[in-house]
Amino acid sequence: MKNRFFLFLITSILFSYSSSAQNAILKGVVLDENNTPVQGANITFNNSGTQSNKNGVYELSIPANKEIQVVISHIALKSLQFTIKLEENQEYELNPVLKTNVEQISTVVISGRERKIVEGITTLDPETIRTTPSANAGVEGLLKSLPGVSSNNELSTQYSVRGGNYDENLVYVNEIEVYRPFLIRSGQQEGLSFVNTDLVRNVDFSAGGFQVKYGDRLSSVLDITYKRPTRIGATADLSLLGGSISAGGISKNKKLSGIVGIRYRDNSLLVNARNTETNFQPLFADIQTYLSYNVSDKFELGFLGNLAINKYDYQPLREQVNFGTLQTVQALIVSYQGQEEDQYDTYFGALKGTYRPNDNLTLKLIASGYQTQEQEYYDILAAYALGTVNTDIGSEDLGEVEFAEGVGSQLTHARNDLDALIFNLEHKGTYIADTHQFDWGIKYTSEDIKDRLQEYEIVDSAGFSIRPPIFDFVNDQPYTPFASPLVPFVSVRAINDVKIDRISGYAQYSIRTTIKESEIWANIGVRAHNWNIYGSTVASTDSQIVLSPRAQLAIKPNWKADMIFRVSGGLYHQPPFYRELRDSLGIVRPEVQAQQSLHLVVGNDYSFKMWDRPFKLTSEVYYKKLTDVNPYTIENVRIRYRARNNAEAYAQGLDLRLNGEFVPGTESWVSLGYLKTEENIDNRGYISRPTDQRLKIGVLFQDYVPSIPSLKMYLNMVYQTGVPGGSPSYADPYDFQSRLRDYRRADLGISYVVVDPNKRLREGHFLNTFRELNLGFEIYNIFDNQNSITNTFVRDASSQRQFAIPNFLTPRVFNVRLGMKF
Structure with a gap:
């Protein structure tokens, strides 16, 4: 046992990992x-x-x-x-x-998984997803342990891939594209990812260089396949953060099968553990189903439906943030009044027909509709004091602010409403002839967005209302009387009614053959995307069109060593979605063009045996050259675009992942990623992009006690260097290139399997009604690291300095879980 314990410690330090x-x-x-x-x-x-x-x-x-x-x-x-x-x-x-x-x-x-390996696709095990401990458990929680995937907010399901932002990732469920809410600006407001892990059968992920059939985004593809039940069964998972129930079954004639899942999420355990005293009442719930019906042996009809309610009531009370050095400890104390009430209701439905006239030809028709109704209402008055903290251990006032260097207040107000309706109609086809494969598709999309944006911020310091830093304004008091009107520091008011029609299509050809006993797989294709923007509040513009040719090549030489070499590249375009058309003042600019990225990815898979157990080392080098870039800033997890194609950028890096059986019978991995991404705005020179995550190490480690194999351990660890910390309103990003502190997090899960198919109790025992039953507890952020997501910029009135004060994320939190299958 001691040897296993020391092996675990050594493996953790080296960021090793095991397999399922x-x-x-x-x-x-x-x-x-x-x-x-x-x-x-x-x-x-x-x-x-x-x-x-x-x-x-x-x-x-x-x-x-x-x-x-x-x-x-x-x-x-x-x-x-x-x-x-x-x-x-x-x-x-x-x-x-x-x-x-x-x-x-x-x-x-x-x-x-042979075909997916040559295509450069990472396949994740659904059972590993369900058992991996994470404050935001699910597919996204496991993705963040992969190289090239970054996130510095455990309260959010959003992630960036190889320098891209949150809007650059495609997500499909059973080949149906899914969307996320628009107005989310804080990870606390996010309740549930669209993907219900209880329903998942396969998870495929590509971090770049993907085929043309996957769509028009710049960074990644997450392709989910839901289960098709072969028996009647049910699962349940309960914890202090909420719970989920799912059930599935199949009809007697085997024509109709279906699965349904209900989830509930309550983030109070996480949010109330932060250093902000709050009254917090969240309600995050959804119901989701996938039904399939075999009309005949050649035609199948499927339905995917989802209804989600996300209600967020937040009333902050008081907060104290200590920062600085050991010699000079400073603190920001904030007292709050007011509250925030947000609600996001989404409705999604899709029909998918699959027709197979013969073994070579498959034809699909997909129709889907997505509606989101969102409101973001808040009025919060924050009165703050910035000062020096008493560090005298023997003092009665230890930890209290002794001298206030700056005092002031801030009033933030919003009445934001959004209603979006998105409709898709798509045809896909596949024809296979021996070693040749042809894929094609055409898709029509209609987007109808109605948006009211009303926000303002008033900043006050020592009784004086601070105006926005407009250069042509001069305040020469007391020598000249101040006669200008008082205005908010930030004020945004806009009403937008925008419609976008899109037509896109693709065609690709794949071949698998051999050359001198070496296996060859190649793919080449092209995408086209045409869109037109119009509406009662925007000036109609000419339609735009982009072409995206892409290619992949994989070679498996006839060597003693089991290796696969891959190279992929091409053009990737991201035609602007509504969020990318709206600038910081809420004005929609239909002239915004598609961002363009030239990708080149070179990779290698090396499969080998170590300790008589299977291992695989995957390595990829990539380079992306971006033009017509639409610069943006990240406010927690909300992206605000400039709605101008006035920048160019690049991203380059190296991703490594070693996975295998570090512990017999389990799968673990360790990943290493290096990334550098910079942008040049208006030819002023290159600066770091908001997602410039230089170094990332991720570990997924699974273990068990040899004498008690039912007692299992799961460890999920991430280390990431800090990203740029952002800038205050109206500030020039070229003047604010300081970085947040490094992100370090380790989540530990311990579970005991009471019942499973290989462990049955005595005949007649009541626990045998379960196919599986396990009990466990989880420790999130076990080392209690203080990670930050953004900075709050506070001005010292006496010195006119601005302090970047970190907004800390969740501390160490304990959770209890109960899982069962019937």
Whole structure:
């Protein structure tokens, strides 16, 4: 036990990691030629196996990372034999058809992730996602441990990839594009990611160099596939942060299957642990479903639906932030009045029809609608005092402010409303002929946005209202009487009614072949995107169009070493969405053009064995040259664009990830990322972009007690160097290039498996009603590091200096979890 403990410490220091279970799941429904479920079919490999139930459903656990000979047989039908190779903890659905008059013994190797590896796609295990501890648990929480993916706010599900911002990431669920709310400006306001991890079957992620079929964004693609149940079952997960329940099932004739999930989230545990005293009443809840119906053996209809309610009531009371050095400790004390009431209601529905006239051709038609109704109302008066803290240990006033160097107040007001309706109609097709594959698609999008923006900020210091720093204004008091009107320091008022019509399409060709015993995979394609902006509050402009050619090449040489080399590149465009059209004053500028990025990514996958266990080292070098850049600033997690294409930029870096079985039977990884990204605004010279995250180290480590394998440990660690800390309102970003402190965070989870399929209690025990049952607790930020998300800039009236005071994130927090499956 001591040796394991020291191994854990050493591995943690080196930021090592492990992998998830050494088995995989093969499941599905056995059918006959009439599409009738077959009861009593034997599904076997070696000396193990199972039988299909009366509904033809089977589930078989097989060894992972090995070629396994599986035989499916029935006394009245011909046997089916094949070879399958799956990754650790992968679930593969196979619905075989046993025939009566055709011999069907074959040897087909089914490799779960081979195609995705050559395409440069990272596949994440859904079970690892569900067990990884994170203050914002889910897919995004695990993504942040990957190289090239950065986030310095555990209260937010947003992430930046290789120097891009939060708006540059594509998210798909079952090939259907999903959206996020517009007005979110604080991680505290974010309740739930769209992706419900209880429903997830596959997770694919690409950090750059992706194919043309994935759409028009500059940074990344997250491609989610939801489960298709093969049996009736349910799951539940409860914790101090909320809970989730999901259920799925399949009809007797196997034509209709569906899964539904309900989630509730309460961030009070996290927010109330911060150094701001608050009254906080959040309500984050959603219900989501995916239904599929086999109309025939060639046509399938699917429906994805989501209803989300995010209500956020926030009343800050008091806050004290200490900063400075050990010799000179300063503090900002703030007393608040007022409150904030925000609400985001989103409605999403999509229909997807899939038609397969033969084994070579697949045709899809997808229609989706998304509506978001958002309001952001707040009136908060903050009275502050900036001073020196008493550090005398023997004093009764230890920790109190002794001398106030600056006092003042700030009133912030907002009445922001937004109603957006987005409709998509898309056709996709795939044709496969031997080693050749053709993909194409065309998509129409209609966006209708109605927006009222009303914000102001009044700043007062020692009784004087501070005006915005407008250069042509001169205040020569007391020699000249002050006759100008008082105005807010910041004031934004706008009403926008904007409509955008888009037509986009793509065509791509892929081939897999061999050259001198080396395997070759290549892909080439082009995207086109045309859009037109109009509305009652904007001047109509000519439509714009962009073309985006891209290519990928992967080579697996016939070497003793198992290596794959990849290179990909091309043009990537991001036609402006509504947020990118609106400038800092709320004015919509339809002349904004698409941002353009030239990508070049070179990568290598090296699979090897160490300690007789499988490992893989993935490395990628990338360079992105961006033109027509629309500069922006980040206010917590809200992005404010200048709505001008007046900059150019670049991003370059290196990503490394080593994953494998550091502990037998588990998967862990350690990732290292180096990034440098800068921009040149109006040819004034290059400065760091807001996402210039130079160094990032991430670790996912899984372990268990050898003598008690049901007692498991999960560790999720991230270290990131600080990003630029932003600038005050009206300030020139060239004058504010100081950085936030480094972001360091470690989340630990301990769980005990009471029941699982391999651990059943005595017959008749009431706990055997559960297929799985586990208890656990989590410690977020176990080292209690003080991380910051932004700076608050406060002026010292006597010296006229501005202090950048960090806004700290969550401290150490304890959570308890209960998970179960039926």
